[in-house]
Amino acid sequence: MKTRRLLALTDLSENSCAGLALAENLARRFHAQVVVGYVHTQPETLRGLGGEDGENARRLAQWVRGEDEEHLRNLARRYIDRLHLSAIETVDVQVAREGIAALIERVRPDLVVMSTHGRTGLKHMLLGSIAEHTIRTAEVPVIVTKGAPFPGPDEPVRAMVGIDLVDDQHRMALRAASVLGPKDELILTHVVESFYYSPAAYGSEFALPQPDVPGLTEAARAKLEEIDLGEGGPRTSVEILSGRPGEALLNFEVGSGIHLTVARTHGRRGFDRMMLGSVSELLARRCKGAVLIYPKIG
Numbered sequence: 001m002k003t004r005r006l007l008a009l010t011d012l013s014e015n016s017c018a019g020l021a022l023a024e025n026l027a028r029r030f031h032a033q034v035v036v037g038y039v040h041t042q043p044e045t046l047r048g049l050g051g052e053d054g055e056n057a058r059r060l061a062q063w064v065r066g067e068d069e070e071h072l073r074n075l076a077r078r079y080i081d082r083l084h085l086s087a088i089e090t091v092d093v094q095v096a097r098e099g100i101a102a103l104i105e106r107v108r109p110d111l112v113v114m115s116t117h118g119r120t121g122l123k124h125m126l127l128g129s130i131a132e133h134t135i136r137t138a139e140v141p142v143i144v145t146k147g148a149p150f151p152g153p154d155e156p157v158r159a160m161v162g163i164d165l166v167d168d169q170h171r172m173a174l175r176a177a178s179v180l181g182p183k184d185e186l187i188l189t190h191v192v193e194s195f196y197y198s199p200a201a202y203g204s205e206f207a208l209p210q211p212d213v214p215g216l217t218e219a220a221r222a223k224l225e226e227i228d229l230g231e232g233g234p235r236t237s238v239e240i241l242s243g244r245p246g247e248a249l250l251n252f253e254v255g256s257g258i259h260l261t262v263a264r265t266h267g268r269r270g271f272d273r274m275m276l277g278s279v280s281e282l283l284a285r286r287c288k289g290a291v292l293i294y295p296k297i298g
Contacts, residue, residue: 003030003179005086007109009037009100009134012071018147019115020079022290026113026143028153030179033086035107036076039099040065040092097133104138112142116284132281135265135293141175143292144284150259159234160187161262162249162279165223173227173236175294176262180234188224188238189252191245192216213242246282253287261287264294 008023010016020036027034069090076088089107093099104112116131135142151157161176163169173188180186192213217240224238241248253261265280284291 003110004032005107005109005111006030006032006034007037007103007107007112008034008080009039009103009112009114010072010075011096012038012068012075015147016115017075017079018145019113020075021147022115022143022145022150023113024080024084025150025153026111027080027084032084032110034080034084035087035089035109036072036080036085037100037103037107038068038072038088038090039096039103040068040090041094041096041099096130097137100130100134101137104140109140112138112140114142114144116144116146129281129285132278132284135280135284136278139295141292141294143290145290146288148259148289150290157184157259158187158257159184159260159262160189160239160249160253160256160258162245162264162283163188163190163224164264165190165220169223170227172264172294173229175264176292177229177233177236179260179262179292182232182234184234186229186234186236187256187258188227188236189241189249190220190224191241191243191248192220193243193245217242246279249279249283250286253283253289258287259289260292261289262292262294265296 003026006023006027008020010020023034023036026032072088072090076085089103091099091102091106093102112134114131114134116129131142131144135144157180159176159180161173163172173186176186221238221240224240227236229236239252241252249261249263252258261283263280263283265278280291280293284293
């Protein structure tokens, strides 16, 4: 993946500044241009007003928009070097998710950069996550951050990528390697699920009444060690984990000094997503470091 144009999204909050800072870091690393994007949403208290109240609401909305745009320009100048700042783009919608989709369609970035609040539990269930919705629906890679320190453009990055052996593991590894250089490290990881396994992933010889976890582990390691990223890419190593994929990857990320976790989305929606969950969204919500999510392979 050649990363030449980044779309850095902000909602003008202090939390979203982490995304702008990471976008500038990546722009230096990739020699890329940054478009800063913002979605104007009209407050619910101003919607549906008519007559004199409607006119007052319109004026207030215009004033708020002017204040927001001035703040947006100041943030862009503060976090993005003028050599990298390509443009500032805004859209007016009532739903932020629709606005982000419109910005992605307009800018056509190689990579979307945004911060996430990392909500969990009841607050996440009630408020949802714009970042996770973007990950699930965008047709371009999305990188999210909570503001954890990220190595500078000339410093080595320690990254991990989750490999699903049922799909094209070599292609996923290449995707992860495309954002890294020779000074960086990429750990190819796979999680062996002791309670479920797919003969399509490991081979029909492992279709046993009870999973042969040591055998599955060695089969997975052998498959990952076959992956050749060619010259000029990052240094690679293999790590085979066990347990539930999301939790296993999270535990490894926290304990291994990982700066960047790379995964992909299956694009599940509706009932499948409700029942099976989403490892990529879990990682985006709970990883300490930055998380880069690619669209579904296919």
